[in-house]
Amino acid sequence: MRLHLYTSALTTEAGTVTAQALTDLVRSIAGATENVGGIAFGIALLLFFFLFFKSRYIPRILSELGLFASVVWTALYFASLIFPEKRAVFLYMCFPPMGLAGVITGFWLMLFGIKNQGGDDPIRVSSEVAAY
């Protein structure tokens, strides 16, 4: 199947809309979407690293680094919604810690897996003890 690209002007009730204008509109929407997606990503990783921190499945230093990176990431993505002119600076600040935390955690989980103390799940055991 061939790829079809329409480059002619489109006619609507309001008049003629050029493909260029539609492209610019989609691009501006995509810019805002990227910001919202970045905030969702930051909140997701914040929760995941919080659960890693609580469970001690990975070393504490790693989960603390992840928590720090997620907080910085989320805060700076919120800030770039308010100060879009400083977006490049914010991205320059929030990418290194998140990249570091993400890559190290990924390699840690790939190489060592999660730390399960003595074969028993500490959370389950503690809740069972509490119930008993």
Add this chain to the structure above:
Amino acid sequence: MSGTFAEKASMIAASERLYRVGLFVVVIGFLNAVLLYFALHVTLKRVNNFLGQLAMIFGLLDAGLAAWYRCAVS
């Protein structure tokens, strides 16, 4: 990709295979992200099921928006 709409369209038409490879990579990236967030949820739901689910929902939201963004700006 820079330039006007017509320039971009002609560039895409000139290298259609590369454009399709790009779309394929976006889809693979999206599926990998879904798998990652689901795996993290399964791993961490024993710690706190509600927070694990919430994190997965935010992660899936990000994966969907990121895929849409990459398709839109390409």
